[in-house]
Amino acid sequence: MINDFTFGRVLIIGDLLLDCYIHGSVDRISPEAPVPVLLRAKHSTVPGGAANVAMNAAALGCAVSLVGLVGQDTSAQELRQAIARQNTISLDHLVDDADWVTITKTRVLSGRQQIVRIDDEPSIIVPPVIQEKLIASALTALDAADVVVCSDYAKGVLSDEVLQAVIQAANLRGIPVVVDPKRKDLSAYKGAQLITPNRKELSSATGLPVGTDTEIHFAALAAQEQFGGDVLVTRSEEGMTLLERNGRMTHAHVPKSEVFDVSGAGDTVVATIAAMISAKADLQTAMVIATNAASIVVGKLGTATVSRAELSAALKSKIEKDGVIASLAEARSIIEAWRHHGARIVFTNGCFDLLHPGHIALIRAAAQEGDKLIVALNSDDSVRRLKGVERPLQDEQARATVMGALRDVDLVVIFDEDTPYETIAALKPDILVKGADYTEDQVVGGDVVKSYGGRVVLANLVSGRSTTSIVKKMKAD
Secondary structure, eight states, X not given: OGGGOOOOEEEEEEOEEEEEXXXXXXXXXXXXXXXXXXXXXXXXXXXXXXXXXXXXXXXXXXXXXXXXXXXXXXXXXXXXXXHTTSTTEEOTTOEEOTTOOOEEEEEEEETTEEEEEXXXXXXXXXXXXXXXHHHHHHHHHHTTOSEEEEEOOSSSSSOHHHHHHHHHHHHHHTOOEEEEOOOSOGGGGTTOSEEOOBHHHHHHHHOOOOSSHHHHHHHHHHHHHHHOSEEEEEOGGGOEEEEOTTSOEEEEOOXXXXXXXXXXXXXXXXXXXXXXXXXXXXXXXXXXXXXHHHHHHTTSSSSOOOOHHHHHHHHHHHHOOOOEEXXXXXXXXXXXXXXXXXXXXXXXXXXXXXXXXXXXXXXXXXXXXXXXXXXXXXOHHHHHHHHOTTOOSSOHHHHHHHHHTSTTOOEEEEEOSXXXXXXXXXXXXXXXXXXXXXXXXXXXXXXXXXXXTOEEEEEOOOTTOOHHHHHHHHHHO
């Protein structure tokens, strides 16, 4: 699952915001004007914008270098203090300017209802000398980065000059760039691997409707023509759609959840995508995991983050399933979904004619090696060829039913060949488990698993336990 991924360092550059919340209660209308009177209870601040992306990436376990612009004001101090709550975020690359006003959004809430939002923003464009400082900071931080995020809130930090310098430098180093865009002209992001617009942003940039799957497909194609990379469209309650440069289009449905606040959900998505890319995950897996992260964060009030533990629990709940018997084609589809949720797939095989403690020990040992366990059973014809005409004692459906009922088994497939080699090649498990009575070079399919970075595990056996010995004892009795 998500805990099995090793995340790298993410460089995040963009517009830094301070989100302030004034909480209270309203029980009367002002006599001075027809407006509610808020009895103030508390005041809180959290990082917003690119700083919220950094907080989300850090909450998932990434090391983060944050590049952005702050003023020399009280809001800047509060923002630094709020970010410092995550000790894996480096603030060494922030740029401060006495003429800059740290962007602050103050929301006034009664319970969960937002009454008004007050924005403090600078009235100046980022001057060239500050842009050069931002570029220098980004290039310094880039030396240790595994992935770059450009978090564009259209507040001035990601100018054409800054974007071009950062993306070109990342491309020269072979570092992927992910952009959360706000531009109406997406060509400004040329050279990025991926952009993550929502429907409104995609429509604004392409001038095309985005109401249906077909419309989103054509709009995403138009976006690709502008900047040349992959497009991940966030679609609120309809999930996400990914259009890759190879033309493949995939969709991830959003898990059902109660929505309290969508502010910052896009930050959670881009942070999760970047984290998964830093762990060398494919974009489809990254999309599925980001969809689950977004469904968690919208259930929280205000700008918020999703922890690694929360995401892990959500992902596990989505793939929990009792043992089932599946065809090879069905198994491939099920396993693909599990993989996109971050699960490590374990495989073991055997005839499992009469289930005994030795079998149980093998199954338990295999299950402990990963997240989902597949057991491949020899068909009746396969068993007869291996064991003789008197075997199996139980037919394949009976053996599969018993095996599927075991708590540690997630999926059962039946193969008709003498060995599971073709089944292993088709399912591509991450870990292949056999008993320690084999050597690693004797394990059928071990070469296949190791060819794509998987591993072979030899599990200790329970001595004196085998179906053959049980059958001999029965005959003797």
